[in-house]
Amino acid sequence: MRVMVTGHLGYIGTLLTQLLKAAGHDVVGYDAGLYRNCAIYPVEPIPSVEKDVRDAEAEDFEGVE
Known part of the structure; x- marks a missing residue:
């Protein structure tokens, strides 16, 4: 499953x-x-959107569950 955190x-x-x-x-x-x-825990590079969640748009969440 493709998940956005x-x-x-x-x-x-x-x-x-x-x-x-x-x-x-x-x-x-x-x-x-x-x-x-x-970060306290190691951070592996992953695909990401660098944006404040208050500025979120529907397109930011396309393709994720």
Whole structure:
């Protein structure tokens, strides 16, 4: 399943991204990047949208569950 994680560079998002990838999911991130350099968990490069979720548009979520 192709899954989008909002806040994928944040505290919970970095861990959730790893868990989803380990479960075999294709993960796409969505994050404004405010905490890009503050990750507690290792961050693997994944396809992502660098945008504030408050500015989200329907097109940003095409192709994901």
